[in-house]
Amino acid sequence: MLQYVLKRLLLMIPTILGAAFIIFFILRVVPGDVCELKLGGDGGHYDPVQVEICQKNLGIDRPVYEQFGKFVVGIFTFDYGNSMDTGKPVTHEIGLRFQLSLQIAIMATLVTIIIAIPLGTISAVYQNSWIDYIVRTVSIAGIALPSFWLGILLLLFLLNFSDWMWGIRWSPPLIYKPIWEDPYHNVSQLIWPAVATGYRYSAVATRMTRSSMLEVLREDYVRTARAKGLLEKLIINRHALKNALLPVVTVIGIEFAFLMGGLVVTEQVFNLNGLGQLLVHSVTGKDYTMTQAIVMIIVLVFVFTNFMVDILYAWLDPRIRYS
Amino acid sequence: MEKLLEVKGLKTHFFTSGGVVKAVDGISYDVAPGETVAVVGESGCGKSVGAMSILRLIPDPPGKNMGGEILFQGRDLLELSDAEMRDIRGRDIGMIFQEPMTSLNPVLSIGRQLTETVEHHLKVSRKQAMERAIELLGLVGISEPERRLKQYPHHLSGGMRQRVMIAMSLACEPKLIIADEPTTALDVTIQAQILELMKNLTRELGVAMIIITHNLGVVARYADRVNVMYAGRIVESGTAEEIYHNPKHPYTLALLRSVPRMDQPRGAKLEPVDGQPPDLTKLDGGCAFRPRCRFATESCAQAQPVLEEVAPAHISACFEKDRVGLTAGVTA
Numbered sequence: 001m002l003q004y005v006l007k008r009l010l011l012m013i014p015t016i017l018g019a020a021f022i023i024f025f026i027l028r029v030v031p032g033d034v035c036e037l038k039l040g041g042d043g044g045h046y047d048p049v050q051v052e053i054c055q056k057n058l059g060i061d062r063p064v065y066e067q068f069g070k071f072v073v074g075i076f077t078f079d080y081g082n083s084m085d086t087g088k089p090v091t092h093e094i095g096l097r098f099q100l101s102l103q104i105a106i107m108a109t110l111v112t113i114i115i116a117i118p119l120g121t122i123s124a125v126y127q128n129s130w131i132d133y134i135v136r137t138v139s140i141a142g143i144a145l146p147s148f149w150l151g152i153l154l155l156l157f158l159l160n161f162s163d164w165m166w167g168i169r170w171s172p173p174l175i176y177k178p179i180w181e182d183p184y185h186n187v188s189q190l191i192w193p194a195v196a197t198g199y200r201y202s203a204v205a206t207r208m209t210r211s212s213m214l215e216v217l218r219e220d221y222v223r224t225a226r227a228k229g230l231l232e233k234l235i236i237n238r239h240a241l242k243n244a245l246l247p248v249v250t251v252i253g254i255e256f257a258f259l260m261g262g263l264v265v266t267e268q269v270f271n272l273n274g275l276g277q278l279l280v281h282s283v284t285g286k287d288y289t290m291t292q293a294i295v296m297i298i299v300l301v302f303v304f305t306n307f308m309v310d311i312l313y314a315w316l317d318p319r320i321r322y323s
Numbered sequence: 324m325e326k327l328l329e330v331k332g333l334k335t336h337f338f339t340s341g342g343v344v345k346a347v348d349g350i351s352y353d354v355a356p357g358e359t360v361a362v363v364g365e366s367g368c369g370k371s372v373g374a375m376s377i378l379r380l381i382p383d384p385p386g387k388n389m390g391g392e393i394l395f396q397g398r399d400l401l402e403l404s405d406a407e408m409r410d411i412r413g414r415d416i417g418m419i420f421q422e423p424m425t426s427l428n429p430v431l432s433i434g435r436q437l438t439e440t441v442e443h444h445l446k447v448s449r450k451q452a453m454e455r456a457i458e459l460l461g462l463v464g465i466s467e468p469e470r471r472l473k474q475y476p477h478h479l480s481g482g483m484r485q486r487v488m489i490a491m492s493l494a495c496e497p498k499l500i501i502a503d504e505p506t507t508a509l510d511v512t513i514q515a516q517i518l519e520l521m522k523n524l525t526r527e528l529g530v531a532m533i534i535i536t537h538n539l540g541v542v543a544r545y546a547d548r549v550n551v552m553y554a555g556r557i558v559e560s561g562t563a564e565e566i567y568h569n570p571k572h573p574y575t576l577a578l579l580r581s582v583p584r585m586d587q588p589r590g591a592k593l594e595p596v597d598g599q600p601p602d603l604t605k606l607d608g609g610c611a612f613r614p615r616c617r618f619a620t621e622s623c624a625q626a627q628p629v630l631e632e633v634a635p636a637h638i639s640a641c642f643e644k645d646r647v648g649l650t651a652g653v654t655a
């Protein structure tokens with residue numbers, strides 16, 4: 001097992017380096033830079049001398065390999081430089097939003113798990129019954145509805161429902177407070193985007209659980225478990241679910257990583273200042289350092305999540321653990 | 324002698340989009356305590372379905388019991404509630420499946436898979452169940468049982484896994500074991516070991532066994548009685564010796580001739596059973612074996628032959644059983 005974990009950890013290094021390489025060079029393929037954009041404004045005319053000074057200050061006049069070297073060293077020392085737009089350290093800018101995005105991603109993933117695994121299992125066990133049809137309809141709706149739209153509906157519902165129930169129009173708080181400062185405030189703000197996105201992602205995971213479970217329920221070892229006279233509950237939970245979860249874990253892992261940077265519109269709807277918004281902002285502003293840093297952080301989350309998925313795999317399946 | 328199991332007119336049909344498959348269509352036989360009964364036939368003749376129907380393990384839909392009785396110690400298993408049936412499965416009737424590679428759960432340890440049956444049926448503690456599991460592994464000839472308990476199925480070879488399956492089926496000291504082609508997936512050398520083990524254990528423990536096989540060698544050596552099945556019905560039934568030396572059904576005769584024998588001259592050709600097994604959705608009123616039968620006559624198309632006694636404890640369902648008997652006498 002230890003060897004397996006070490007191997008997975010070592011495999012993370014080339015993945016991170018490869019991603020860094022691609023991010024760095026693709027950004028620089030796009031013509032123009034932050035100085036031209038800032039100084040040129042909307043008119044497009046700028047003073048070449050000023051641009052040169054600006055480029056010198058930001059270090060983008062240096063040879064590309066030198067900039068790349070600095071960037072790679074920065075990844076491992078967590079020094080991502082200053083934002084080319086605001087001039088503040090990138091880590092500071094990201095730090096503020098990372099917490100929020102991470103929390104939403106974790107909460108949305110929990111919502112996904114709470115919805116997907118029981119519903120997918122029930123749906124498979126009662127295949128082609130009315131329960132199955134309801135679950136399938138609900139999950140198809142989840143795939144069809146964009147989460148930002150569901151978010152808008154949720155907000156409208158909250159306003160009208162609170163008005164109808166208590167006569168006050170209540171909506172989630174607008175200012176973000178970290179969970180350790182004010183847990184109630186924090187959760188009452190973030191639970192709604194988490195539900196909206198979690199429901200959407202649960203749709204894929206529910207269908208995955210269902211189809212994986214259906215496959216496993218036809219396996220010989222499930223028949224063996226039945227022939228042993230075990231309770232159906234035990235057969236599902238102990239014999240089938242553990243086998244059926246393997247592909248589901250992969251899907252949920254990938255979704256978690258995606259949630260870290262991919263919630264631009266949902267963040268907009270709930271007025272949240274998350275990583276997604278910051279990323280869009282930095283790309284349009286050609287803020288190389290910021291874009292690189294955010295994409296790198298998303299890559300790190302992806303790599304780390306994949307690592308966790310691999311560990312979970314080994315925990316679920318002894319064939320991987322002992323190979 | 325009192326019967327342990329009596330199957331009377333059992334019918335299991337599958338309702339598929341292609342039509343109704345009459346996989347088991349009115350079979351009757353019985354098993355005495357401690358007796359070994361073999362069920363023989365080609366793939367798809369309904370022998371496995373017949374056996375699984377006893378434990379009600381046929382998924383419904385598409386499978387459905389369409390009639391008959393399965394009396395186990397006098398109780399009709401088809402009338403029991405699901406909970407009552409669960410008490411019988413694994414405790415009174417054990418089952419061994421064909422594929423040891425897929426019949427054990429890959430993510431649960433051998434120990435867990437053995438102890439759960441014991442814990443569930445005998446209501447004992449985990450520790451007592453573990454002791455029983457060690458004892459069972461010893462019984463089926465697995466060395467270092469304590470270490471094996473912590474291992475997973477992928478650590479074991481096919482033969483070892485089948486031993487674990489046998490241990491599992493014996494866990495609660497059942498009265499009957501149903502073995503569905505227990506050696507088909509194993510190497511020839513291992514097959515003999517497993518069969519010997521099963522024979523010795525069932526004799527020692529006084530357990531009755533229904534062994535489903537298409538291997539006539541297995542039948543000759545290990546079974547007390549034989550049921551030959553064709554197209555969902557029993558076409559001949561008798562003691563192993565009678566069936567071997569005095570077959571009275573053309574299908575049995577054809578099966579016997581398709582097996583290589585030591586006493587045949589070198590280079591002698593085997594006689595395969597010509598043709599394919601029939602489509603079970605398209606059976607007519609005549610004898611199902613008729614298209615492949617060299618004894619077939621006009622009357623075979625008119626009606627289905629019923630099982631009739633040809634000798635004491637030997638029955639056959641064939642209009643031409645006397646002619647078959649004569650030929651068998653000449654060539655067997």
